[in-house]
Amino acid sequence: MKNQNKMLLLMVYTFLFCSMPTLSTQNTFTAIAPNQFMQFGDTLVSAAGRFEAGFFNFGDSQHQYFGIWYKNISPRTIVWVANRNTPAQNSTAMLKLNDQGSLIILDGSEGVIWNSNSSRIAAVKSVTVKLLDSGNLVLKDANSSDENEDFLWESFDYPGNTFLAGMKLKSNLVTGPYRYLTSWKNPQDPAEGECSYKIDIHGFPQLVNSKGAKVLYRGGSWNGFLFTGVSWQRLRRVLNFSVVVTDKEFSYQYETLNSSINTRLVLDPYGMSQRFQWSDRTQIWEAISSRPADQCDAYDLCGINSNCNGESFPICECLEGFMSNRFGGCVRKTHLNCPDGDGFLPYTNMKLPDTSASWFDKSLSLKECKTMCLKNCSCTAYANLDIRDGGSGCLLWFGNIVDMRKHPDVGQEIYIRLASSELDHIKNTRNLKRVRTVAGVIAFIIGLSVLVMVISAYRKKHGYIRKLFHKKEKEDDDLATIFDFSTITNATNHFSNRNKLGEGGFGQVYKGIMLDGQEIAVKRLSKTSRQGSEEFKNEVKMMATLQHRNLVKLLGCSIQQDEKLLIYEFMPNRSLDNFIFDTTRSKLLDWTKRLEIIDGIARGLLYLHQDSTLRIIHRDLKTSNILLDVDMIPKISDFGLARSFMGDEAEANTNRVMGTYGYMPPEYAVHGSFSIKSDVFSFGVVVLEIISGRKNRGFCDPRHHLNLLGHAWRLWIEGRTLELIADISYDDVISSKIIRFIHVGLLCVQQKPENRPNMSSVVFMLKGENLLPKPNEPGFYAGGDDTNSTKSSSKKCSINEASISLLQAR
Incomplete structure (x- = not known):
């Protein structure tokens, strides 16, 4: 009886085993023949091992997609998805050639969920599937060895959201457009989104980014050298672009000048197109161009x-x-x-x-x-x-x-x-302007000559204005207005505590009133301050050349033995932090004014980074360094740590990390690397502080022990963004603007500098109505609920915001 039961059990197991679907053995193919198939775990690899194809899923999702990615780049970078709109629902999905020679994906009981519909295969006896080193999945005649043949079908004819070298975007001028990029719905869903990157064939063909029927950005028409709206000065060093225009077709493609370069153009779900290039040095995809590049x-x-x-x-x-x-x-x-x-x-x-x-x-x-x-x-x-x-x-x-x-x-x-x-009329107006310009130049020269004579006489009599920095045999001497120390002493009532406006890492700031009634602010550097002569000279030189409505104006300086004074225009409303972090005064800043202040700070930074004579990196942007004039117009102050760059310089490294914790980006605090993107990070912190009314270093949310950046990020990804907003009344119209500013703030504080926008893009995004890119995790974000995290522990919260220096970069 026992033997009969064992035999029956064995028969049941045998039946169940034979009835189960065949599990993949994770085969690696170089080609797929008509009698072969691929399942989850199997891969198809290009000849040189550059690209790989197979089934994949996103995270814990049960949806299966067949796609192509770079084989040796981590994390996996998907460049094409076959069944992007029809994912397989389980792991029984299979890719194979059908009896007609078309490539299909089967999904268990669902049957065929994707078909290449290769109509040209009927005349070919034997078909094979190969993945080329360009990333192109092709159906070709198995008896042909020509890699450049006219393929029976190719994935390059059906692009997704990625434009690879060798791929062509085409528009048929007779039958209509085809072969263009379409965005994914979101980073976890490759289904067709609303945005496209294509050649518009109306009139003379031109490159456009669109959302549905609405044009977002226009690359422009081809002029034989480039698309008229695209800046390609840098790109042409590594890429060769080509366009073919005939009576029937317009096609556009690019090739890399060096075959070892991995580059791709990606259309994101918001309609922004970015070109990335893989860096073997940093092991990341570096963004080398994007559209939109600026407001225009x-x-x-x-x-x-x-x-x-x-x-x-x-x-x-x-x-x-x-x-x-x-x-x-x-x-x-x-x-x-x-x-x-x-x-x-x-x-x-x-x-x-x-x-x-x-x-x-x-x-x-x-x-x-x-x-x-x-x-x-x-x-x-x-x-x-x-x-x-x-x-x-x-x-x-x-x-x-x-x-x-x-x-x-x-x-x-x-x-x-x-x-x-x-x-x-225009010609006459221009001629009149030329005459006025010449007359103005002559008047300026005459006036300057008179002024020099007056100054010379005044110097001899009073010694009031003199040369600040004496550099023999140098042509770049600087002249600055020097105030007598006694004049400033009298103006500040001998630096009385009643006149003190505040105190920072480098000394005290006092209010003064000159004999003519002019109000001034005097920054008195402490004798023990770490800001030495070089920083002092740096601030004077820097401020003497900068003129912008959102920068505080330097009136002059004073030097006497160990005393170093900087004299600025007086800001009656003092610094921004006195308002946004004070329970009573914060009510005086409604949302319209707060957003105007953010916009003003952005424009001031844009001037420093792009529009001033030199490219200036502030390196210590924070709310206490934003002063407010009588009309509450923000003005960036304190340029003691600022650095200037010439020409195309954009970044530098230092072993002397100087700035303020809570506002410094990770790459600067840890490695001493700074760039214009360092100021962008600090600006993002300031934005989130203005909107929340909370300090980044001094805030820890009670549940997750995150700083303000981490708290803002968690609220963002959980869809609770409005909880970040300070307790000041607002309506539905202004709330959408506030959320947009929070979005921009999060984009500015992203961990990697290359993911942060530049200030021209920031100004555009603050004012625009276009969709914004999705932010990534901010810098110094620990995440999770680990209360013992050294990055996010509440024990690490501090309200000390004095500027620091002499820290060695690790």
Whole structure:
């Protein structure tokens, strides 16, 4: 009986085992033949081992996708997904060739969930699947050894969110567009999102980023050298771009100049396109370009018939001969007098306007192009189609000029149509400006000569103004206004405690009143201060060259033996921290004013990083170094630790870490590496402090023992962002703006410098309405609930915000 039971049990086990699906043995393939299949765990590897394909999932999700990724790069970087819209629901998914030679994915009882639909295979006897070292998954004739053959099917014809070298984006000028990037829904869902990166074939083809039917950013039209809206000066050192334009097709692709370079362009779920390059040194993907790059990249930001110039203020201006109207954009001052009374005004170094309402001809010269435009009363502008070899071809615009801007590096010339009378007026106005400029220069020289004589006489009599730093045989001596020490002593009532405004790491600040009634702020450096002569000279030199409404103005200095004084314009409302961290005074700053203060600080930093004569890194940006004038306009102060850079310099290292804990980014606090992105991190901390009314170093949430950055991040990912906002009333309209500012603040405090935006992007994001990129974890974020974490323990909270120095970078 027992033997019969054993036999029956064995038969049941045998039946169950035979009925179970065959488990993958994790095979590695170099090609897939018609009699083979792949399951979860199996991989298909390219010949040189550069790319790998197989089934994968996201985290703990049961959804299975078949995709392609870089084989030797960690973490896994997905570049293509076959069944992006139809994930398999369990681990029984299988990839194979069907009887018709098409590549399919089967999902158990669901049947075929994805099919390559390879219509050209019928004429081929034997088909094989291979993964090329370009990342292209192809179906090819198994009897052919040609790797460059006309494939029966290829994944490059069906791109996802990633643009790889060798891939082509094509638009068929006859049957319509195809082959373009589409975003993922989110980083954990590769299904088609709302955004696209493609060639728009209306008019002369141009590169655009869109969300649905709405254009977000425009790369512009191809001019034989580059897309007119893209800055490629750096990219052309490592990439070769090519475009083919025929009567039937427009195609765009790029190749790497060095085959060992791993690079990719990715369209994110918000419509931003970023190019990444793998760094073997840092073992990370470094962002080397992105669009939008600045405010002017936003499509039609300034309205019709206008020009956007990111280097001017305001950045939007009407084209000459046009004036602004109340509906947005600009209209003509003088109507055109077609066909005999018009001419053209040239604009140089421009991103050409939207070409969706344009006409082009490759054979016409620029002169013929002008003649053709004049004959057509609807034509409003013309330019060369191709700028190579002196220029060729004709590009005409009709109707309003849309989305034109000053190009960041290599732009193009365009001719805007105006009535002849308007052209004469512009010419006369320019001549008058030249005359006034010359007259102004002459008057300035005369005035300067008189001033020098007056100063010379005054110096002899009073010794009030003298040379600050004497450097023999040097041409870069600096002149600064030197106040007599006794004058400042009297102004501050002998540095009375009643006159003291505050105290920092380098000394005290006093209020003073000069004999003429002018109010001043005097920074008296402590005799034991770590800010020595070099830091003192540095601050004087730096402040003497900087002029911006969001920077505090240096009036002069005073030196007497060991005493070093800096004299600034007086800020009656003192520093920002006196308001936002005080229970009573914080109520005086409503949300409109708080957001204006954040915007002002951003513009001040943008000036330091981009628009000043030198590139300045502040290195000690914090709320106590933001002063408020009588109108509550913020002004960045305290430049003792600032560093200036020349030319293309952007970062440096130091063994002397100086700054304030809580505002310093990780790479600076730990390694002594600083850049403009260091100030961006500090700015992000300031933003979150202004909005929350809490100090980063002095705050620990009771549950997770995180600092303010960690607390803000946790609220963000849990969808409870509004809980961060200070207890000041707000309505629904302002709440959306506050959340946007929090979003920007989190982008600024990301762990890696390359993930933080630059200040031009920050200013744009604060003001814009476009979707923002998703932030990553902030720096110094421990996460989790580990109350013993040395990074996040409440024991580490401190309210000491004095500037520090002489710390050795580890």
